[in-house]
Amino acid sequence: MVFNSIDFVFFFPIVYFLYIIGTKRYQNILLLFSSYFFYGYWDYRYLSLLFISTVVDYFSSLGIVRSTSPGRKKFFLILSLASNLGILGFFKYFNFFSKSTTELLNHFGFQADSFTVNFLLPLGISFYTFQTMSYTIDVYKGKLEPTSNFWDFALYVSFFPQLVAGPIERATHLLPQISKQRILNLEETSRGVFLILLGYYKKVYIADNLALIVDPIFNDPSSSGSQVLFANFVFFFQIYGDFSGYSDIARGLSKMLGFDLMMNFNLPAFSLNVGDFWRRWHISFMSWLRDYVYFSLGSKDSSELRKNINNLIVFFLSGLWHGANWTFVIWGTICGFINLGHKYLSPYLPSSPKNRVARVFYLMGAFFLTINFISFPLIYFRSPSVEIAWMHNKAILLNFGSLDPKLITKFVKNIFFLMALEVYMYNTDDEFAIFRLPVYLRVAFYLIFFYSILILGNFANDAFIYFVF
Structure with missing residues (x-):
């Protein structure tokens, strides 16, 4: 779903009406559901990637603060970075590096055929991957206390207005706004x-x-x-x-x-x-x-x-x-x-x-x-x-x-x-x-x-x- 589509013209007013009549807890649940619907409307299969990124970074950040040894803290950081960059690298860069390597080998006289995978690039993956990674990195560096509320964190990752093309938000800025009561004003x-x-x-x-x-x-x-x-x-x-x-x-x-x-x-x-x-x-x-x-x-x-x-x-x-x-x-x-x-x-x-x-x-x-x-x-x-x-x-x-x-x-x-x-x-x-x-x-x-x-x-x-x- 894109902002300048007829679908969104109907989607947002419905979400907004339901939003303004609810409490904070209800509002966050509504926004989380709406964000997953917004993203899944494009291709529901890639919702799993969004959810995996959310789960990995949520538990990695908790693992970092609960670990007593530097080595164990670093393990959870590496787990987060490897998972996020691995998913991003596979879906966005696998075919590119496969073709480039094959062309390089052929240039030097080696016979090689490139192996490519046919799939769509997940919408906004470069944006939400960087957003989730910054959260875990900030927790590792001691700049941020991780949230214990999984659903608040899930909304931080998937918030639909900025999900697919930014701005790439920081947890120190967006998460406090998610966790508190929001008062709408004129x-x-x-x-x-x-x-x-x-x-x-x-x-x-x-x-x-x-x-x-x-x-x-x-x-x-x-x-x-x-x-x-x-x-x-x-x-x-x-x-x-x-x-x-x-x-x-x-x-x-x-x-x-x-x-x-x-x-x-x-x-x-x-x-x-x-x-x-x-x-x-x-x-x-x-x-x-x-x-x-x-x-x-x-x-x-x-x-x-x-x-x-x-x-x-x-x-x-x-x-x-x-x-x-x-x-x-x-x-x-x-x-x-x-x-x-x-x-x-x-x-x-x-x-x-x-x-x-x-x-x-x-x-x-x-x-x-x-x-x-x-x-x-x-x-x-x-x-x-x-x-x-x-x-x-x-x-x-x-x-x-x-x-x-x-x-x-x-x-x-x-x-x-x-x-x-x-x-x-x-x-x-x-x-x-x-x-x-x-x-x-x-x-x-x-x-x-x-x-x-x-x-x-x-x-x-x-x-x-x-x-x-």
Whole structure:
């Protein structure tokens, strides 16, 4: 089930009505049942994986705190990591590594046939696996006391608004909200409705309409270099609308239910530089890699070389997490080198001028350059294979060609209103700055949202891009 489907339009109001009339204990049971129904609606067979992950991490965490020896504590941690990464590795990466190994052996003259398994990638497995692992790791490090309530923990793992595409929550943030009585109020409900409308606007109007520009260019082998570069730039805004739109809807639904999920995107189009961008983009995932991978590699007290290598490892793993394809690995690795390049060039870059007018032009230039640096490796992210990505790269170098100005006009018209709204959010440093406006202006915003979604929206594609990750 996806947020922008007719099924969900009927599903959530029913759940919400039953939710608001119940007590906390009843609410949690309802949400747990609803979450399993939400996930099982896609393919009920994969509910077993969700349940296995829940059981393993629940009992592993209890085993850690009840163990008296360090070795036994480590055993339960390894049990959790091996189980979670084993399931993730088998379902997401088995075929990828099997094919890659076979191709490598054949390249060196060995005769080998790849063995692959035909199954669907479980929806959201990369997201909920990282969420459950962080729980056990935090318990092992003494940062968190494990919950003794299995059903609360099961809801933490399966909470349907953020189950399949994040944000990847931390137990220290979400579990206390599950265990306490939640009081619904008009302010948070209003903010939730705003986030839901904004999310649908980003997905149906922004992302899915921009796909009509991006897809024909990337799917055409004869596309010129200028078309590919433009489509690559537009794809940044498409994936931003798609992914941040999902996160906004997830956070909005959660607010209506009395929960506060972490912000996953903080106006990434307004990043001053590459480093700033990665602090604003997919925040829950990038902070997860920082806390559980980068710091675990000993980066705090390491040499400069070691920190740089660890940085590349993190971005390499980021690419691999996104998909079992060398295109994602290359994308992540390039992003790592770009990040390192910024690290060493930043001392030589001009600082923001004090003059207000000059500062506006400085910021506009910084935003534009940052988006271009981030967009550059997206050729690999968007292409289905390395060969096709290389074909597009050759077009940029050897067949630059021309670009239809109508495409630029269409793109600008599509993102203009969202960018204007985000400029206001950026200047006020408040994602809910719309509530500072007079009522009649807020009504105008909502009418624009409704009109753009229902009349101008593209409903041909209901899938979210990050569902495949």
